[in-house]
Amino acid sequence: MFNSLKGLVVTLVSTMNGLRSPVTRQYPNSGNLLKKHLEPTPVKDRFMGFPALTWDEEINEPYCTSCMVCIRGCPTQCMSAVMKDNPLYEQEKSSRRKIVDSFEINLNRCILCGICVEVCNFDAIVMTHEHEMSTSSRNGDRMNLPALLELGHKFQKETDWIPPTKRAKVVKEDATEVSKASADAEAS
Amino acid sequence: MLEAILLTISLDDFIWIIVGLFAMFTCLSIVVLSLTWLERKVLGRLQLRLGPTRTGPMGLMQPIADALKLILKEDIVPASSEKALFWVAPVIVVISAFMIWVTIPGTQTAVIQNLDLGLFYIIAFSVIGILGLVLAGWGSANKYGTLGGLRAAAQLISYEIPIIMVAISVAMLAQSLDLREIVDGQNDYIYVFVQPLGLVLFFIAGLAEVGRTPFDIYFAESEIVGGPFVEYSGAHWSVFFLAEYINTFAIAALMVILFLGGWSGPVLSGNWEIIWFLGKVYVVIMVIFWVRGTFPRLRIDQLMAFAWKVMVPMSFLSVVMTAVYQFYDWPAWSLTAMSSAGLAVVGLLIFKKMTAPSKLVAEVKARREALEAQRRPAASGGGD
Amino acid sequence: MTQIPENIMPNSEPVEMLLNMGPQHPSTHGVFRMVLWVDGEKIVDVVPHIGYLHRGSEKLCEGEQYNQVITLFDRMDYIANFNNEHVYVRAVEKLMGLEVSERSEYIRVILCELNRIASHMLFIATMGLDAGAMTPSMFCFRGRERIQGLFESVSGARMMHNYFRIGGLKEDVPDDFVHQVREVLDLVKKDTEESDKLLSFNEIFLARLKNIAVMSAEDAIDFGLTGPCLRASGVDYDVRKAAPYSVYDRFDFDVPIGLDGDCWDRYYLRVQEVYQSIRIVEQALEQLPSGDVASSLGRRLLRPPAGEVYVRGENPRGELGVYLNSDGTDRPYRIKVRPPSFCNLSSLKHMLKDSWIADSVVILGALDIVLGEVDR
Numbered sequence: 001m002f003n004s005l006k007g008l009v010v011t012l013v014s015t016m017n018g019l020r021s022p023v024t025r026q027y028p029n030s031g032n033l034l035k036k037h038l039e040p041t042p043v044k045d046r047f048m049g050f051p052a053l054t055w056d057e058e059i060n061e062p063y064c065t066s067c068m069v070c071i072r073g074c075p076t077q078c079m080s081a082v083m084k085d086n087p088l089y090e091q092e093k094s095s096r097r098k099i100v101d102s103f104e105i106n107l108n109r110c111i112l113c114g115i116c117v118e119v120c121n122f123d124a125i126v127m128t129h130e131h132e133m134s135t136s137s138r139n140g141d142r143m144n145l146p147a148l149l150e151l152g153h154k155f156q157k158e159t160d161w162i163p164p165t166k167r168a169k170v171v172k173e174d175a176t177e178v179s180k181a182s183a184d185a186e187a188s
Numbered sequence: 189m190l191e192a193i194l195l196t197i198s199l200d201d202f203i204w205i206i207v208g209l210f211a212m213f214t215c216l217s218i219v220v221l222s223l224t225w226l227e228r229k230v231l232g233r234l235q236l237r238l239g240p241t242r243t244g245p246m247g248l249m250q251p252i253a254d255a256l257k258l259i260l261k262e263d264i265v266p267a268s269s270e271k272a273l274f275w276v277a278p279v280i281v282v283i284s285a286f287m288i289w290v291t292i293p294g295t296q297t298a299v300i301q302n303l304d305l306g307l308f309y310i311i312a313f314s315v316i317g318i319l320g321l322v323l324a325g326w327g328s329a330n331k332y333g334t335l336g337g338l339r340a341a342a343q344l345i346s347y348e349i350p351i352i353m354v355a356i357s358v359a360m361l362a363q364s365l366d367l368r369e370i371v372d373g374q375n376d377y378i379y380v381f382v383q384p385l386g387l388v389l390f391f392i393a394g395l396a397e398v399g400r401t402p403f404d405i406y407f408a409e410s411e412i413v414g415g416p417f418v419e420y421s422g423a424h425w426s427v428f429f430l431a432e433y434i435n436t437f438a439i440a441a442l443m444v445i446l447f448l449g450g451w452s453g454p455v456l457s458g459n460w461e462i463i464w465f466l467g468k469v470y471v472v473i474m475v476i477f478w479v480r481g482t483f484p485r486l487r488i489d490q491l492m493a494f495a496w497k498v499m500v501p502m503s504f505l506s507v508v509m510t511a512v513y514q515f516y517d518w519p520a521w522s523l524t525a526m527s528s529a530g531l532a533v534v535g536l537l538i539f540k541k542m543t544a545p546s547k548l549v550a551e552v553k554a555r556r557e558a559l560e561a562q563r564r565p566a567a568s569g570g571g572d
Numbered sequence: 573m574t575q576i577p578e579n580i581m582p583n584s585e586p587v588e589m590l591l592n593m594g595p596q597h598p599s600t601h602g603v604f605r606m607v608l609w610v611d612g613e614k615i616v617d618v619v620p621h622i623g624y625l626h627r628g629s630e631k632l633c634e635g636e637q638y639n640q641v642i643t644l645f646d647r648m649d650y651i652a653n654f655n656n657e658h659v660y661v662r663a664v665e666k667l668m669g670l671e672v673s674e675r676s677e678y679i680r681v682i683l684c685e686l687n688r689i690a691s692h693m694l695f696i697a698t699m700g701l702d703a704g705a706m707t708p709s710m711f712c713f714r715g716r717e718r719i720q721g722l723f724e725s726v727s728g729a730r731m732m733h734n735y736f737r738i739g740g741l742k743e744d745v746p747d748d749f750v751h752q753v754r755e756v757l758d759l760v761k762k763d764t765e766e767s768d769k770l771l772s773f774n775e776i777f778l779a780r781l782k783n784i785a786v787m788s789a790e791d792a793i794d795f796g797l798t799g800p801c802l803r804a805s806g807v808d809y810d811v812r813k814a815a816p817y818s819v820y821d822r823f824d825f826d827v828p829i830g831l832d833g834d835c836w837d838r839y840y841l842r843v844q845e846v847y848q849s850i851r852i853v854e855q856a857l858e859q860l861p862s863g864d865v866a867s868s869l870g871r872r873l874l875r876p877p878a879g880e881v882y883v884r885g886e887n888p889r890g891e892l893g894v895y896l897n898s899d900g901t902d903r904p905y906r907i908k909v910r911p912p913s914f915c916n917l918s919s920l921k922h923m924l925k926d927s928w929i930a931d932s933v934v935i936l937g938a939l940d941i942v943l944g945e946v947d948r
Contacts, residue, residue: 006773007770007771010479010770011477011481014236014766016234022233023236024237024238044725045746048728075640107398111643111732113643114729114742232705234707236711324822331590402776410599410703412929484700484776487928489613
């Protein structure tokens with residue numbers, strides 16, 4: 001009896017909270033009648049969406065060399081790749097001897113585990129923040145090389161992507177700079 | 189048949205009744221639309237959700253979208269069903285729901301056909317709806333449906349008795365079964381002040397009568413997946429839905445008329461008093477939604493035990509109390525005192541019945557603490 | 573109507589009715605099917621059917637490299653992913669004789685306990701729904717959502733994390749992890765208290781759950797129940813205490829036990845476990861050492877030595893055991909999982925005897941099964 005009444009009080013309080021600040025966040029846009037926010041709920045930095053290939057802006061070619069490490073590491077065998085000789089290497093513009101010729105990821109098979117990104121030695125593949133990719137055709141989610149590169153390029157631009165191998169260096173340099181600065185500060 | 193009707197009432201009256209029925213149908217449909225929207229919004233906010241938002245401002249067009257969808261949906265009739273019963277069941281349910289409203293007055297004049305035996309008529313018609321539910325359960329040739337239909341029969345008939353008894357005690361107070369006179373009888377004081385027990389019993393039994401949580405046993409979603417309605421879809425299902433909300437509205441309206449003074453209130457007069465009436469009814473309905481958002485569902489045997497062991501005796505008691513009060517012509521406060529005492533007894537009964545496990549819990553807690561105390565030194569000594 | 577082989581039909585009187593509950597039923601928690609023999613509203617007998625979600629996970633494990641198997645364990649008990657990963661990862665580490673850095677052990681424990689809280693919150697939510705109360709489910713999902721947001725910021729995925737690695741973690745947690753967890757814990761504690769206040773001692777809820785499906789301690793042990801279902805019957809057994817693994821022996825926490833062994837005890841015990849898990853996480857956050865977590869093994873092809881190993885851990889649902897047999901190649905020779913849900917489910921027939929149809933839903937709910945784990 002008393003506990004039931006207590007429950008009624010709890011729901012009354014929660015109604016007041018619900019009127020003031022409901023928990024629901026609307027999708028794809030939020031806000032109320034007067035003020036509409038058109039941005040979807042942001043994903044976290046580490047969010048793993050669909051995988052895509054990155055683009056080396058400096059040399060204007062993909063990072064990927066079709067070394068097949070990610071393909072061997074993939075638990076669902078959702079990728080395939082073909083390698084070719086890099087024309088830019090012959091012109092001595094690039095340090096990559098081989099380069100990707102064709103690459104396909106079947107996103108319907110992909111389980112978004114991120115193993116491919118982890119095993120890649122060339123910073124060539126990333127988990128993008130893309131997650132709204134339903135299509136109406138059967139082959140709609142089989143992404144080929146241009147589509148993957150486009151997806152990856154979009155992700156690079158959106159997040160100011162730094163290749164993980166370089167990122168580690170940057171962090172170290174920062175640390176040395178900081179320590180230098182603090183040493184300077186102490187010295188002065 | 190028609191001749192007989194025409195003999196008792198004049199043609200003018202007859203046409204007026206037809207017009208009134210159409211008006212009633214329209215008004216009730218609008219009310220049902222508003223109730224579905226309100227319920228979803230209120231429950232949404234209660235659960236920290238938003239409720240419908242996408243259809244129109246604040247989701248106001250949601251009921252219309254729902255209705256459109258239900259009407260356009262394919263109406264599936266199971267191959268093994270009893271076709272005739274399957275078709276006629278929703279009609280029975282919805283007709284009984286609408287017929288009640290023929291005699292429920294919104295104000296002194298806003299009533300289609302006032303009857304001297306209005307209360308009697310309402311109770312008689314509300315029982316017919318049960319028949320529709322049982323037929324729906326049986327006719328759809330589904331075991332969940334059958335179970336639901338039988339549960340409905342048991343539950344609704346059991347809770348009809350307390351409703352009748354409480355209504356009788358109010359009728360005794362007003363010395364009339366005419367709803368308008370019952371409201372008039374509350375000019376000095378509304379009956380909830382002399383019959384608090386009656387109000388509580390009527391509210392609980394009313395919840396059971398319209399199958400609202402915690403008594404939504406005959407269509408329990410998580411047990412028998414919709415009960416009698418499990419095989420219905422499209423327009424047929426929407427008819428059940430309509431009837432359910434009309435019944436909820438009727439129970440709330442009856443409660444307002446019998447206990448809360450109907451349309452009487454300050455400031456407004458004449459037909460404007462319907463605003464008071466609707467306001468009170470919507471407040472009662474809000475309480476019903478609130479209860480729905482709070483409580484779990486009872487089990488069928490607990491429900492029946494509660495009906496026959498608590499509700500029925502207490503409703504008889506309320507009749508007896510009213511009779512004694514009327515016979516000896518005691519002052520009004522004496523009935524208030526008696527009824528409050530009765531309410532306390534109900535509270536105690538619920539407390540005793542339902543808190544039997546609660547005591548067990550206390551016991552378990554004590555035993556657990558004792559065990560913990562025993563275990564502590566052992567654990568620290570024993571290691572793993 | 574449902575065809576049932578003759579030999580599993582009980583000797584039924586004509587009054588009994590066969591009621592097919594599931595696999596499409598709102599309260600069977602996935603695709604579980606119960607064929608009930610009912611006499612009116614009373615259950616006479618029940619034949620449970622499983623296997624609708626069978627994906628052959630154990631066989632699939634044999635075809636995957638050791639690192640890839642982690643993704644399969646994520647998908648077994650899909651409510652408590654971190655706990656599953658933890659047990660598997662520990663099995664391989666034990667086989668290889670690896671030492672794991674302190675920091676990664678602490679982070680693992682923190683994430684596992686958070687996952688336990690999330691799992692129990694889902695249980696409270698569904699328990700309320702099974703009993704017919706809608707609101708607690710929303711309160712609990714709010715808390716679970718917060719924890720999952722935290723997981724997303726740590727591992728990049730809300731449910732299928734693939735974050736634990738053999739010998740460590742995939743990467744270190746974000747910088748503001750400790751602060752985030754503290755924030756989430758406070759809110760989750762409030763959410764749990766709110767639904768606790770609303771549901772646990774409600775008279776109707778008590779009437780529905782108390783003294784339903786009582787299991788004695790002997791029966792519970794005989795049926796091989798583990799986890800909250802076993803402790804509700806009054807057996808003080810928790811793998812975290814009985815055979816401490818990881819760094820669980822460094823924390824001060826209680827193992828709540830019930831004494832009646834009924835559905836309400838099973839429910840309330842989980843509510844208490846939420847508070848205990850919060851305690852563990854708070855202690856772990858205080859003790860969290862700095863250091864390296866990343867495992868270089870994640871990028872390498874693992875070839876553990878030939879041999880076999882059995883490792884167990886306390887999952888939200890009970891004791892998860894992993895038997896791992898290696899033949900020295902880069903793929904496991906055989907992996908056998910002892911899923912807690914499956915073993916707990918074996919007691920269903922015993923519990924359902926002579927109960928009501930309405931109880932069957934509550935009893936199944938209180939067992940808290942995950943069909944992904946039962947069928948694998």
